[in-house]
Amino acid sequence: MFSSPAFFRTIAETGGSMASKKQSAESEALLPIRHSTAHVMAEAVLSLFPGAQIAIGPAIEDGFYYDFDLPQSIKPEDLEQVEEKMKEIINGKHDFIKSVVSKEEARKIFSDQPYKLELLEDLPEDEEVSIYRQNSFVDLCRGPHVENTRELNSGAFKLLSVAGAYWRGDENRTMLQRIYGTAWKTPKELKAYLSRLKEIEARDHRKLGKELDLFSLHEDAGSGLVYWHPKGSRIRLAIEDFWRWEHLAGGYEVLYTPHVGKSTLWETSGHLSFYNDNMYAPMDIDGQDYYVKPMNCPFHIKIYQSDIRSYRDLPLRWAELGTVYRYERSGVLHGLMRVRGFTQDDAHIFCTPDQIEDEILEVLRFSLRIWKTFGFEDIKAYLATRPPEKSVGDDEDWKTATDSLKRAIELEGLEFEMDEGGGAFYGPKIDLKVNDALGREWQMTTIQFDFNLPERFGMTFVDKDGNEKRPFMVHRALLGSLERFFGVLIEHYGGAFPVWLAPVQVQVIPVAPAFEDYARQVKQAFTAAGLRTDADLSSQRMNAKIRLAQQQKVPYMAIVGEKEAETGQVSFRMRSGAKKNGIPLDEAVSEIKNAAESRSSVDPGAESGAPAAEK
């Protein structure tokens, strides 16, 4: 466990684990269909690729896959042929026949399927195993399956992609070829699913990031490093301003710490021995090794240790937007979601053991409030407890910590799941997963106890009785990393940010060049009110300007022409398509200002029922 980045694993993951979708009751009902379709696909592949060996083929969220060891590589173009063969098999109305056989018999049946034989070896010797047959195909399988291929709809499945996958997920073993597919009860459901995939594609933050000119990545200048463009930076500023203000109001102090530190610091923290694989190579400064920081915690601890701390000083809540760098393998990098350099919205809470319960409750409340402001209402908690293998800290502390985490979740009435033994070796934790507008679940917030670092650094506070004691330490990453959070935010809103976050809150559009002067005045009025405003004074026609602003998903367009210039008014066209003509300028200013200050996620004009036009 210690060889992989299991050390500080979840903190590391706030750098970006991919989203997985919520498991719904409905998809469980689809399980036999998907699993059976996987078997049908395996049969089709075996008949089209003689000599193919089969590995495993489970049903997964939204579909299924099957892993093969094929004599030649399968290409995406081959999928169509496999699909045709599958339809043929399905239409053959074959029964799925279960039989229970001894392991010995199973070995004979799968004598030409080495992967199945290996799976057999892992099963208890005395136990019987079940096999499923349909048509010409037989698989070692626990089931369940549908009874007959007629229960599969030949128009309700689709093969989606081919990919490499290691046998048993172990990168030291054979690379198999995996075919992913999806299967549903009816063609209509398949269609709905495929259009969902399309919607996900349309909201892809990499695509929107380009279209809305928010950020870029430059392979030639280094993979996994994010460049924030002016418009993306405007959003980040709005996020950070809100973040800082909330933290200060919530009793946090904001810190700034260095980007690099001497090797001794990382030796003390243990990062060099446990997290080395994810750290960048040291740089030599005056004969000393300095490392770019992969985490902020040691620096916060140094600040803690810059003075003697009394129990009266605690709790200390210290937050930092700390930019860290971690080596990620090239194949896992993904837009803003998985990067090599990112800014964590980190915080560390140092407190006495009897303060811990209040502190945890407070940090949880704080996190939920922030998430709601960003428009994420559907949040689930995962409580991870002490791992059975090696871990640090004494039982009593673990119990206090775990109890306080659990109580906080219950007090907040959060839906939660227990992850028994899923904690890091250094402490229990709560992870918060948020659901976005498309129902995808993202692991974002992590609140983790740490019984390791205070020990390693020998942190103390002087208690009432005059004795030096060990403080409790809690790591908290709320949004995770600003980069990844930005990616999630872009996809959540599909680029149509709420007014308080929109890079351009109002776009002033003159109907003709004659009204450019008035457009400038209007822009000035909005700008003076602290609104992010652009005026489109290009030589294009008004319709083209509106189209552009609409494509840029600007929430308000202020259209000005003769009528407006004469009366000191503007006319609104909202991103939602709603229109509102002849508004006095000062009213227009305060309307947008109110929308921004309320930090509402409701789209302006949406209440009037006009749907957001999408072209």
Add this chain to the structure above:
RNA sequence: GCCAGAAUAGCUCAGCGGCAGAGCAGCUCACUCGUAAUGAGCAGGUCGUCGGUUCAAUUCCGACUUCUGGCUCCA
């Protein structure tokens, strides 16, 4: 890192063993316009990099770089 696919103008993409293409964006000019594209013209490229095959390579082959999809779901 590994498997598969990909890399052509700022963007989206077509093409192909024999002169490098389109739309959008950009620039210039004209149009003076009321809620999703006014028109015309111009400019824009070492076809990712290096090597090989060939009379000839953007095209075929190889290596490298980078990107994309995957590498957790267990018979």
